[in-house]
Amino acid sequence: MSAKSGSATAERAEQGQGSRRPSESLTREECLELFKQLYLARYFDIRLIKEKKRGRLRGTLYSSHNQEAILVGSLFGLQSADWISPIHRDMPAFFLKDIKAGWDNDTRIGMTIEEVCCQVWGKEGSPGRARDNWSHIGSKSKKIIHSTSMLAGTIPAAAGVAYADRMQGGNCVVLTYNGEGSTAQGIFHEAINYAAVHKLPVITIIENNQWAYGTPTELESPLEDFADRAKGYGIPGLIADGQDVFDVYDKVMEAVNHAREGKGPAIVECKTFRAYGHGDHDDDRADKYRPAEEVEKGRQRDPIAVCRKKLIELGHLTGEAATSFMAEGKGAGEATNDDFPPEVVAYLNKGIEAAIASPLPAAEEGAMWVFKENN
Amino acid sequence: MAATTEAPVALKKNYLTALKEALDEEMQRNNLMLCQGEDIGRLGGAFGVTDGLQAKYGEDRVVDMPISEAAIIGSAVGMALNGMTVMAEMQFIDFISCGFDQIVNMMATYHYRTAGEVNIPVVVRGPAGAYGGGALYHSQMNEAWFCNSPGLKVVCPSTPYDAKGMLKAALRDGNPVIFYEIKELYRKREIEEELPTEDYIVPLGKAAIRREGSDVTLVSYGQNVYHCLDAATELEKQGISAEVIDLRSLVPLDEETIFNSIAKTSRVIVVNEAPMTCGFAGEVVARITTKAFHLLDAPPSRVTRMDTPVPWVKPLELHVLPSVDKIVNEAVRLVKF
Structure with missing residues (x-):
């Protein structure tokens, strides 16, 4: 699948990009870090699917497999003080945020792997003390808007965060993540229209994975490119190849720079494909609504493979390193720990150990924190 | 001959003026407070509750919003998450249903689902009530919807004194409050009363x-x-x-x-x-x-x-x-x- 750039909006965006793409300024180390983060996001997904299949986890896992380049590429260029608003398929975003401040840096403005694993395991160490499930966490101090099941329902909060930041003299941007399906919600329109009126630095990333649960895009919108929704708000609509971490980085950075200059919001559509079912409960039923050939085709451009090819072309991956850890194309059933860099496996192991060690919250907590108590 | 002293004429105030004073005083004492709603700035609100506030506090703090109740409430939640106090006006409380999801799923649950990390000092207020010939969509009292959503405080003052004291209390409460104002009482002469000149609140939860x-x-x-x-x-x-x-x-x-x-x-x-x-x-x-x-x-x-x-x-x-x-x-x- 290749990025479509047929729309006038996308062409304008391409033209506005200038001669040098932001990713061309990345150092070799940064490029290799991006590559490693793709592994980290992939391993998180694969390992949790394995844990789930072993009956160690409750709740639903919404796989981000095949969509990791969107998370890694969009988060990499952010500043620590920036906010994000992930949704259900974006769990790696919680620990990828500000991870360049150090994977093990507990004071970075992103969640630790321990916190995220405690949440998945439903333990007390979760940032939300496991009161809502899986991706429904966030953190005011880590500048992550708490996700809910209402999808685009968090975009107005993102706009409000941006407005309040500006009122208090800040210069942050807010990245919101959405599926193409949630662009059909009324609140998507209300929130982006409001953000556009006030030129708020809110960037709406549309992860167009072509399936909204069991419904294909043509039944969600008549548009070929969801980025074209931007036209109705008078804001830029960019299209990125969601399989290419560098292209995502470039398009998101273009939108981020635009927003940080006070020019307002943008939409960045990342074209991708949902590799598995809507959630792990749905994996066995996905054949019912989408043909196997489409799935086969959609999985062909694995973001790890696309990145590897680019790094080899750039001369950043050579010799044995160019062909080691061939995780691409492998699902949870085929991949083993040997397909991943050992530091990636160790990182997640650390999180899982913390989650297992963390106690369950006390039952009484179920009735606590309905209201802020004023004494 | 003894000098006669004339007692100052006490100024009675109506319910609407009481609300306006509450907003003005809270905006004055809290630089991180903002008011937003439809037509509340230039016009001063459909009924005039916010009249004069934009001239005093500026367009950034008294914001004329698009006709987008869900975004009015949802953006207020985001502002609260990022340190602000917000008064979000519904032009008529009947229109609050357009923002229902943002109230019951985002705002009401925020403190709960974050185990107390996040407080939402947002007051959603608006004119409510029947008896004025407002018909189906300008007469509702839909408070029960919100009483059935844990995490929201729901109040409805009936006097100017309470209107002012409870709105000030609501804005300082730290929890989201749905504030029902009775539009038939806004300018009702019979209930006008003197209000204290000093700062006061009427605690929420007392009959x-x-x-x-x-x-x-x-x-x-x-x-x-x-x-x-x-x-x-x-x-x-x-x-x-x-x-x-x-x-x-x-x-x-x-x-x-x-x-x-x-x-x-x-x-x-x-x-x-x-x-x-x-x-x-x-x-x-x-x-x-x-x-x-x-x-x-x-x-x-x-x-x-x-x-x-x-x-x-x-x-x-x-x-x-x-x-x-x-x-x-x-x-x-x-x-x-």
């Missing part, structure tokens, strides 16, 4: 006894408080002494004041202008039945709107709403029970 009595308790809030007071006057002529309680706050609910009154009267009628089924009066009756049954000499009763929308023309509107006559008749029935 007020508006008239003392010994035979029957009339529990109400908002505009119906005045119907109850008129009914009490009428009942007195018939030799029945009615106590009138103004709940003021539905969530939290001051059960103690209700039960103490019933201990005295042993009869109770709960009056509200929302429809009967699953209305707040039903909740009050349920609590009385489960917790104060032993105090009663007659079944607890309620006078509410019929289970209908609010129709437009006067005879139809009055037909479906609580009235002084309906309250009097019900009180007489209970006393004879």
Whole structure:
């Protein structure tokens, strides 16, 4: 699948990009870090699917497999003080945020792997003390808007965060993540229209994975490119190849720079494909609504493979390193720990150990924190 | 000859002015407070509650919003997450349903799902209530929806003093508050009163006894408080002494004041202008039945709107709403029970 750039909006965006793409300024180390983060996001997904299949986890896992380049590429260029608003398929975003401040840096403005694993395991160490499930966490101090099941329902909060930041003299941007399906919600329109009126630095990333649960895009919108929704708000609509971490980085950075200059919001559509079912409960039923050939085709451009090819072309991956850890194309059933860099496996192991060690919250907590108590 | 001193003429203020003063004073004392809503800035609000605030505090802090109730509420939640206090106006409380998801799923649950990490100091306020010929979409009392959503405080003042003191309390509370203003009371001359010149609040969760009595308790809030007071006057002529309680706050609910009154009267009628089924009066009756049954000499009763929308023309509107006559008749029935 290749990025479509047929729309006038996308062409304008391409033209506005200038001669040098932001990713061309990345150092070799940064490029290799991006590559490693793709592994980290992939391993998180694969390992949790394995844990789930072993009956160690409750709740639903919404796989981000095949969509990791969107998370890694969009988060990499952010500043620590920036906010994000992930949704259900974006769990790696919680620990990828500000991870360049150090994977093990507990004071970075992103969640630790321990916190995220405690949440998945439903333990007390979760940032939300496991009161809502899986991706429904966030953190005011880590500048992550708490996700809910209402999808685009968090975009107005993102706009409000941006407005309040500006009122208090800040210069942050807010990245919101959405599926193409949630662009059909009324609140998507209300929130982006409001953000556009006030030129708020809110960037709406549309992860167009072509399936909204069991419904294909043509039944969600008549548009070929969801980025074209931007036209109705008078804001830029960019299209990125969601399989290419560098292209995502470039398009998101273009939108981020635009927003940080006070020019307002943008939409960045990342074209991708949902590799598995809507959630792990749905994996066995996905054949019912989408043909196997489409799935086969959609999985062909694995973001790890696309990145590897680019790094080899750039001369950043050579010799044995160019062909080691061939995780691409492998699902949870085929991949083993040997397909991943050992530091990636160790990182997640650390999180899982913390989650297992963390106690369950006390039952009484179920009735606590309905209201802020004023004494 | 002794000099005559003239007492300064006390200035009585109406319910709307009381609300405006509350907003003005809270905006003054809290630089991180903002007001937003439809037509609240340049126009000063459809009823004038925010009149003059934009000129005083600027377009950034008194914001004219697009016709987007969900975004008005949802962006307020984001602002609260990032350190601000927000007054979000619904032009009519009827329109709050357009922002329903943002209220019940985002705002109401925020403190709970973050285990107390996040407070949401947002007050969603707007003109409510019938009896003015506003018809289906400018007459609603939809408070029960929000009383049924844990995490929201729900209040409804009936006097200028309470309107000001409760709005100030709501803006300082730190929890999301749905604030029902009675538009028929905004400029009602009969209820104008002097307001303290010094800063004051009326705590949320405390009912007020508006008239003392010994035979029957009339529990109400908002505009119906005045119907109850008129009914009490009428009942007195018939030799029945009615106590009138103004709940003021539905969530939290001051059960103690209700039960103490019933201990005295042993009869109770709960009056509200929302429809009967699953209305707040039903909740009050349920609590009385489960917790104060032993105090009663007659079944607890309620006078509410019929289970209908609010129709437009006067005879139809009055037909479906609580009235002084309906309250009097019900009180007489209970006393004879």
